[in-house]
Amino acid sequence: MHVWAVGEIDGEELAPVSYQLIGAARDLADLLGVEASAVLLGKDVQKLAEELIWRGADRVYVIEDDALAEYSTEGYGHAVEHLINERKPEIVLFGATDMGEDLAPRLAQELKTGLLPDCTRLELDQAERILLGTRPTYDGGLMVTNACPEKRPQMATVRPGAIEPYPPSEARTGEIEKIGVSFVERALGAALLEVVEEVHKPALQEAKIVVAGGRGVGGEKGFQLLEQLAQELGGAVGASRGAFDEGWVGKEYWVGGAGGTPVAPDLYIACGISGAIQHYLGIKNARFIVAINNDPRAPIFKFADVGIVGDLHEVVTALIDELRAAKS
Secondary structure (H helix, E strand, O other): OOOEEEEHHHEEEEEEHHHHHHHHHHHHHHHHHEEEEEEEEEOOOOOHHHHHHHOOOOOEEEEEHHOOOOHHHHHHHHHHHHHHHHHOOOOEEEEEEEEHHHHHHHHHHOOOOOEEEOOEEEEEOOOOOOOEEEEEEEOOOOEEEEEEEOOOEEEEOOOOOOOOOOOOOOOOOEEEEEOOOHHHHOOOOOOOOOOOOOOOOOOOOOEEEEEEEEHHHHHHHHHHHHHHHHHHHEEEEEOOOOHHHHOOOOOOHHEEEOOOEOOOOOEEEEEOOOOOOHHHHHHHOOOOOEEEEOOOOOHHHOOEEEEEEHHHHHHHHHHHHHHHHHOO
């Protein structure tokens, strides 16, 4: 009986959510007294397996094939389903990502088990060996804990950024096991022909510095100013739900609880964001929060480490000028 984390590839590297998932699997496996294993699928991905061992995996199952170079529901689903049926893991974790939210429900249906979706916290009933997954609902106003006590494997998708990964330790050792993939090709009913448009998404979840704007930014022009500040700081730009609802930014910029992206940067600069509870749930793991708002009663100041009351456009412009002067 193992706890599994299904890893993801981003280009030629492991996606950050892979490290978070194997860290969560490591914690659960230690409580259950079993191995933590990772599953890695793709083309020429074995070279990445050792990184998962350094992050907590006891074993990495590697499934390589040209047919798996790009994600497909049929190919990945058939491969993982085959492996689950053969090895019988107790718990399987996926990212609450485009891939995970497509793959996990498909597998849950095929395996006749349940799925705990979009979890921001994982816990364990050790006595009963039951996985508990907590997620926000009603726009973050309530937290709900779900379980699937009767079926195995227990499966969950975990929201990226919700769990802190373990730092790498090259002293850790583990097993890398290659799995045959001849069965995969027969399962493929579709093929990727062309990527028409690849949408750029800001690296919010990995950013050490995030500069985010709310309705107080005033519009797209205001966000251009935040882009300049983020560029000077080497950070990423985010937004509140209010700014997203106004249509000033795409959903990929939305930082927050239910529906948004949770972040955990070293520095979070909130510009013109009032500070609703839904937004707080998405930034509560930030190490240091700076709030800029012209309303001294804005809720954001209650959980900011530093608060600046003033016109954000003036404050941000001054910060940009100071940073550029320091660099010159």
